Amino acid sequence: MDTATRLFAELGFENTSMAKICAEAGVSKGLIYHHFSTKNDILREIFSTTTQRMAEISASSQESHDPHEQLLSLIERLFDQLQTDKSFFQLNLNIMLQPGTRSVLQDLIRERSAYLLASVRKIFDKIDPVNSEVSSYMFIAELDGIALDYLSIFNSYPITALKKLMIKRYSPKA
């Protein structure tokens, strides 16, 4: 699964053949098909695992009770990860956007996004319950947009400046 994750990230799901995964992982085709029933299955497994890891991160940033501190923690963790694990985020964007993989993951995508939205909204409820829905969507859009632009659109990106701006906007005291 590690090998598959890496190759999907590097080459894209459709351009990664089972043969390549086998070769890189040093196992036989038979063995992979002994553990996963299809190539799509591997993808779903990867996506699920990732969702779990995201949930853990999100949970861990809710240690504080102050919503602004929670947002600060979330922003910092996310920017950290973004810069550390570029290809990991790229993979996630990429499989959610490509029609082929997207349809395979439909239910898992829905599940993950609902969970993340709920997490964020719990924080914004403490700040401004009336507008918490739209604030949450906007907050997520900003983070997603920055990730997208940083990872895939611009060649050189002022990522730290944007991080500071986000922090100023959402955790002004910090």
Add this chain to the structure above:
Amino acid sequence: MDTATRLFAELGFENTSMAKICAEAGVSKGLIYHHFSTKNDILREIFSTTTQRMAEISASSQESHDPHEQLLSLIERLFDQLQTDKSFFQLNLNIMLQPGTRSVLQDLIRERSAYLLASVRKIFDKIDPVNSEVSSYMFIAELDGIALDYLSIFNSYPITALKKLMIKRYSPKA
């Protein structure tokens, strides 16, 4: 090219075979290869055409001289297009993110993003020259993030609420 655009958007570039394009377009394989030298070539042609259309939109929203009005115009046009041409935007995100297509379009992506950034920055220069760079990136990130979330992440999305929020933020008088 219309058929190809539609199929790439519906199925993804890698899942759209030349045979499918030919069948849908009602022409022979030979003819397509008489006009485009590779499948990648079709993709590049589509991407270039799209960039041109985007440039036209961006140019047309610079009729006014007031920067806030320009931003308002830009936001309104973009949200309009987003809701009208969902699959068209989806295609553009998708091919910029997938490694296979991304590498084919590298130079064109760079060109387009540089152009769009410059366009936006020209507006923000009038509002706050000191922070115009980071403001521009943030503005673009917000729009890209909303587009991404609307098109590919959330199942039901409060798109009009987010549009209002964007307008309030960037064109407060409107």
Add this chain to the structure above:
Amino acid sequence: MDTATRLFAELGFENTSMAKICAEAGVSKGLIYHHFSTKNDILREIFSTTTQRMAEISASSQESHDPHEQLLSLIERLFDQLQTDKSFFQLNLNIMLQPGTRSVLQDLIRERSAYLLASVRKIFDKIDPVNSEVSSYMFIAELDGIALDYLSIFNSYPITALKKLMIKRYSPKA
């Protein structure tokens, strides 16, 4: 036809597409098909022309009446051509040997080889009528073998040494 000859020699008949010939010759496909009805037709035309040129060479070396001088002249002309027009001889060997082209040229090959044999035999009849048939075949085999080895088998070939040996063998006084 010049372009076709060159490309057939460089790339082989099967690897030379009509499109390439057109491009190199700077004419349209339509025009070529206006003059030649098929690709095979071009090949036949080239082969015929070549046979004519060979006949002229053979005829011109029969100016002398002394058979040894005739052989000397033949050998000298042939070795000259061999070293000057390598790709031309290569083409001729190659199309006579490849099954696809061979069957297209069957009648022309038979015609050419019969003519050349007769020419040579006329000379050997003057030297030793009893063995003239086998002598002729052997003489031709030697020349063909040298050409074959020189053009296609060995990397560096002592072509002048072999020329001397042939002259010594067939025109001892020279």
Add this chain to the structure above:
Amino acid sequence: MDTATRLFAELGFENTSMAKICAEAGVSKGLIYHHFSTKNDILREIFSTTTQRMAEISASSQESHDPHEQLLSLIERLFDQLQTDKSFFQLNLNIMLQPGTRSVLQDLIRERSAYLLASVRKIFDKIDPVNSEVSSYMFIAELDGIALDYLSIFNSYPITALKKLMIKRYSPKA
């Protein structure tokens, strides 16, 4: 590989499609590509195998210590094979001459011809060390030329007469 060899000989390499080979051999395309990575690879494998067989023949005719007996043995074996395995020799000539296949086999051709030359030269060294190089080349040219003319140029060929002539020339006592 047997099927491929036969078809390459009958139709030529370029005119033999993988589909034909599969159909004749009664196996699937996938299987062939499981064992050979390309069509060129099959050709190389065939050529190598042939070289090995040639080396064995050449070695076995060096049992005697008398050079004339060695030449006699070589000539006899070669004429035997020539008449038995016509299409096999045709294939070998044909792939060495066609530019497409020739470039695929370049290194193998060089290797084979160097080996054969060395073998022959070892014999001629015993007869006339001073002229052994040119004698070897001439001997090979005669055999190659006879093979070429017999297989591909003349329609009816006095092959036994030429064999006798060769024997008389190189192994006079026999």
Add this chain to the structure above:
DNA sequence: GATGAATGAGCATTCATTCAT
């Protein structure tokens, strides 16, 4: 004489998947 758009069969190769061992 000259063009080039159009065809459709054919080609080498790839790939997810199956299955006997």
Add this chain to the structure above:
DNA sequence: CATGAATGAATGCTCATTCAT
């Protein structure tokens, strides 16, 4: 748990040839 031979449909692309202009 593990192998790798085997399948066959699919893929991007090429090519000789035709034909309306």
